Amino acid sequence: MSTPSVTRRLRAPRSAVGRAASSPPAARPRGAWARRAPLLPALLFMIVVTQLPFVGTLVISFMRWNALDPGDRGFAGIQNYKEEFTDPQLRSALTTTVVLTAAVVAVSLLLGLGLALLLDRKFIGRGAVRTLLITPFLVVPVASALLWKHALYNATYGLFNGTLTWLWSLFGSDNAPQPDWLSVVPLLSVEASLVWQWTPFMMLILLAGLQSRPTDIAEAARVDGAGAWHIFRYLTFPHLRRYLELAALLGTVYVVQNFDAVFTLTSGGLGTANLPYTVYTTFYQAHDYGQASAEGVIVVVLSIIVATFALRTVSSLFREEIR
Amino acid sequence: MSATTLTAPAAATAPAPGHDPRRRTRRNSTLLGLLAWLCGIVFFLPFAWMVLTSLHSEQDAATNPPSLGAALTLNGYREFFGSGTGVSPWPPLINSLTASVASTVLVLLLATPAAYALSIKPVRKWTDVMFFFLSTKMLPAVAGLLPVYLIAKNTGLLDNIWLLVILYTSMNLPIAVWMMRSFLADVPVAILEAASIDGAGLPTVLVRIVAPVVAPGIAATALISFIFSWNELLFARVLTGVVANTAPVFLTGFVTSQGLFLAKVCAAAVCISLPVLAAGFAAQDKLVQGLSLGAVK
Numbered sequence: 237m238s239t240p241s242v243t244r245r246l247r248a249p250r251s252a253v254g255r256a257a258s259s260p261p262a263a264r265p266r267g268a269w270a271r272r273a274p275l276l277p278a279l280l281f282m283i284v285v286t287q288l289p290f291v292g293t294l295v296i297s298f299m300r301w302n303a304l305d306p307g308d309r310g311f312a313g314i315q316n317y318k319e320e321f322t323d324p325q326l327r328s329a330l331t332t333t334v335v336l337t338a339a340v341v342a343v344s345l346l347l348g349l350g351l352a353l354l355l356d357r358k359f360i361g362r363g364a365v366r367t368l369l370i371t372p373f374l375v376v377p378v379a380s381a382l383l384w385k386h387a388l389y390n391a392t393y394g395l396f397n398g399t400l401t402w403l404w405s406l407f408g409s410d411n412a413p414q415p416d417w418l419s420v421v422p423l424l425s426v427e428a429s430l431v432w433q434w435t436p437f438m439m440l441i442l443l444a445g446l447q448s449r450p451t452d453i454a455e456a457a458r459v460d461g462a463g464a465w466h467i468f469r470y471l472t473f474p475h476l477r478r479y480l481e482l483a484a485l486l487g488t489v490y491v492v493q494n495f496d497a498v499f500t501l502t503s504g505g506l507g508t509a510n511l512p513y514t515v516y517t518t519f520y521q522a523h524d525y526g527q528a529s530a531e532g533v534i535v536v537v538l539s540i541i542v543a544t545f546a547l548r549t550v551s552s553l554f555r556e557e558i559r
Numbered sequence: 560m561s562a563t564t565l566t567a568p569a570a571a572t573a574p575a576p577g578h579d580p581r582r583r584t585r586r587n588s589t590l591l592g593l594l595a596w597l598c599g600i601v602f603f604l605p606f607a608w609m610v611l612t613s614l615h616s617e618q619d620a621a622t623n624p625p626s627l628g629a630a631l632t633l634n635g636y637r638e639f640f641g642s643g644t645g646v647s648p649w650p651p652l653i654n655s656l657t658a659s660v661a662s663t664v665l666v667l668l669l670a671t672p673a674a675y676a677l678s679i680k681p682v683r684k685w686t687d688v689m690f691f692f693l694s695t696k697m698l699p700a701v702a703g704l705l706p707v708y709l710i711a712k713n714t715g716l717l718d719n720i721w722l723l724v725i726l727y728t729s730m731n732l733p734i735a736v737w738m739m740r741s742f743l744a745d746v747p748v749a750i751l752e753a754a755s756i757d758g759a760g761l762p763t764v765l766v767r768i769v770a771p772v773v774a775p776g777i778a779a780t781a782l783i784s785f786i787f788s789w790n791e792l793l794f795a796r797v798l799t800g801v802v803a804n805t806a807p808v809f810l811t812g813f814v815t816s817q818g819l820f821l822a823k824v825c826a827a828a829v830c831i832s833l834p835v836l837a838a839g840f841a842a843q844d845k846l847v848q849g850l851s852l853g854a855v856k
Contacts, residue, residue, distance in 0.1 A: 270761065274672030275688065278732060281669055285729035286695045292706025351598055359592030367840060368599035371606045374839035376790050378807040379828035382814060383609045386821055393621040393821070395608055402624035432605065440846065493699050495793045500811065512793070515701040520797060525705055532702040543697035547690060 290536070297529035304523050316530035326514065326531065330538070333492060333510040336423065340430045341487045345480065347431070348438025353468075355439070356446040366443075373436040381500035384429040389501075391416035422506035426497050434491065438483045445479030446472070485546045492542065511535045613825035620822040635826030648827070650802075651809035654720050656834075658795075658805060659788035662727035666735045666784045667777060669728070674739030675765065679751060689740070692733040700730070700793060708797060720803040726794050731784040738783070738849055742776025743769065779845035786835050806831045 300312040320326050355366060372380065388395045397414045404412030417425050454467050462470075495512045502508040504517065515535060519528035611627075612620045613636070619629035641647040677685050707726070711717045746769055754764050770777070795805040804812070813827050839846055 271676055273676075274761075275676035278669040278673035278736060279688065279691075282692065282695055282729060282732060285725060286703060289703030289706040289710075292709075293702055296705060351595075354591060354595040354598065357588060357591060359588065359595060361596065365595050365599035366843065368603040370839065370843060370846075371603050371836070374786075374832070374836045375606060375609075376807060376810075376828070376832045376835060378790075378792050378810050379609075379832045380605075382810065382824055382828055383605060386814075386819060386824055387609055387612050388605060393623045395605075395625055398623045398625040405624065432602070436602070440843075489697055493701075496807075499792070512699055512701050515699075515704075516793065516797070519701075519705055519708075525709075529705055532699075532705065535699050536702045539698045543694060546697060547693065551686075551690070 293529045293532045296525055297533045299526045299529075301525040302523055302527075303525060312526055316526045317534075319527065320530050320534060325509075326534070328507060329509050329511050329514040332423065332508060336427060336430075336494070336508075336510055337488055337491045339427050340434060340491050341484055343427070344431045344434040344487065345438050345484055347435045348483065349442055349476075349480070351435065351439040352442035352446055355443055369439060370436045372432050373434070373440075375433075377433065377496040378500055380433055381429060381497045384425070384432075385418065385501050389417040389425055418502060419506060422502050422508045426501050426508050429501065430491060430494065430497055433497075434487055438487060441483040441486075442476060442479055445476050449475045481549050485549050488542065488546065492539070511538075609825045610829055613822055613829050615822050617820050617822050620825070635820075635822035636830070638820070638823045639826045639830060646813075648806070648809055648813075648830070651804050651806045652831075654799075654803055655789055655806040658720050658723045658727060659785050661721075661724045662731065662788050663781050663784040665724065665728045666731045667781060670732055670735035670739050670780065671770075671777070672765070673736050674743050675769065677736070678740045678743040679746060679748065679769075689737065692736045695729070696733045704794070704797060711798060717798060718800040718803045720799070722798055723791075723795060723803065723805070726798075727784075727788040727791060730791070730794075731787055734787075734849075735780045735784060738780045739773070739776060742773045742779075746772050775845070778842070779849040782838055782842050782845055783849035785838065789835055 297316055298312060298314070299309065300315070301309050351369060355362060355369075359365075375383070386394070391397060391414055394417075396417065397412075400412040400414065401410075404410070415421075449472065454471050457467050457471060493512055494510065495516065498504055498508055498510055498513045499516070504510075504513045509517070511531070512535070515528055515531045518524055518531055522528075614631045614633070615626070615629050616632050616634060619626045620635075622629075639648060641649075677689060707722075708717070711719070711722055716722045750768055751764060754768050759767070790807065791805070792807045792811070795808045796811070799805065799808060810827055810831055814824055
């Protein structure tokens with residue numbers, strides 16, 4: 237959901253883009269309305285469903301309002317915010333969100349790039365391999381989180397420890413290490429499952445980018461004696477850059493908001509609670525509406541910072557397209 | 560790697576160049592093909608494991624080391640569909656289907672005219688409008704959840720599937736507008752002008768000329784919208800309860816209420832993922848276009 241301030245920040249790219257692209261000035265008001273009318277339902281819908289609730293969140297964030305104590309409701313000033321900033325839990329949730337998002341996006345982007353390069357060449361069964369690779373992205377996120385938690389990570393009968401037992405038994409040993417993955421490396425476990433889920437997404441976008449690249453230039457370079465590395469570095473990579481940016485941006489948007497994996501795998505324990513999960517618990521379990529709203533507002537403010545960078549990337553893509 | 564080091568000196572000293580490098584390329588390409596297959600299998604393995612586990616009995620599912628050759632059974636699926644326990648997954652599955660399909664229809668009804676206004680005859684400040692739509696997607700859903708919850712509670716809309724339809728529509732509408740705009744931008748203006756000279760009104764132009772041209776784009780948009788609605792957990796978890804819970808909510812509750820029966824849980828996860836898997840496999844190319852907001856073609 238959004239805030240008015242994001243739209244205001246976006247005025248900057250518009251003035252550059254809008255002038256070049258805008259149609260001739262609307263001289264006849266009737267024509268202008270005919271052009272605008274089809275846009276209005278969607279626009280009004282988005283404003284009512286996303287902007288108004290945020291105004292509500294903003295108002296409640298300045299209130300003392302705990303559903304478990306209905307008698308004590310009133311104006312709290314900045315009390316909720318003050319509590320948030322002195323609360324180590326929120327700070328840890330903030331760090332977790334940043335670490336989780338950065339790690340998942342970086343690793344899945346790199347893996348996705350490698351896989352896209354592998355799949356860009358012809359080999360037997362390429363279509364089949366692509367289908368195998370996109371499967372993780374198509375499994376319902378909750379289902380995939382349950383799969384990792386119970387069928388893979390489980391300390392007693394998960395696949396990982398089962399494989400360790402089997403490997404050790406090959407060498408005649410029956411005391412293979414059996415770590416309880418989710419408590420030994422909780423954040424890494426969450427990250428691994430998310431990398432599994434998001435690598436195919438990165439791969440698909442980068443593969444589309446690779447296949448849209450003109451082949452004749454690379455061909456000419458090869459004839460001129462350029463090696464594979466040089467072709468990648470000076471031809472493929474520059475072409476891929478915008479696709480890499482797009483993949484990173486969209487991945488970030490979705491991973492920052494991740495709720496399913498944290499909720500299912502660790503229930504936010506052992507330092508894996510990210511911001512969305514923290515807001516969820518404050519609201520849904522502690523029933524502290526004022527506090528939850530303040531957290532929501534803080535999340536939005538932080539998101540605006542990320543979104544400003546992200547939207548700048550998109551607007552540069554957009555400008556290219558208009559030209 | 561080893562192929563390169565072995566053949567490199569040979570290529571340098573060989574009197575007939577052009578022969579060895581080609582063989583080297585062929586061998587490399589076979590190796591890379593095998594590597595791709597290996598990666599594909601590694602990524603598919605967890606899913607394959609889920610399917611295999613779902614087909615085992617509970618005893619065989621929970622063994623260490625894993626039992627690959629155990630007898631297969633459909634008991635997990637039978638249990639999931641409620642013949643053993645009496646908890647039927649059908650209402651949640653039907654709720655998910657209703658919410659996803661209804662919101663997809665609503666998304667298309669709202670996004671198509673909007674994208675038309677933004678692409679074929681751009682309104683002034685149209686880039687502002689585009690970025691407004693996108694900005695709603697950048698910001699976390701939790702920020703507006705509480706007021707929606709309170710309003711729903713006070714108007715009796717809590718635990719109502721139509722509330723989810725509205726929220727899912729707002730979740731997917733921005734992406735849909737972006738995607739549809741890029742598809743509609745491909746419609747040649749000349750055809751539209753010819754049509755309006757012939758006296759066709761806006762509805763006629765939309766239905767008779769624009770819609771057929773962008774049909775593949777509409778299909779891609781619908782697919783994405785369906786997948787994201789089907790997968791959504793947070794809204795459904797907070798805003799539904801007994802009557803309107805969706806398949807993902809049912810799945811999380813399934814584990815807690817039944818205790819851990821691995822085969823049954825895996826069967827449930829497979830069943831709930833099936834509609835999305837089927838749709839995604841059937842339309843892989845469209846998925847790419849859709850997920851990249853129509854920017855990648």
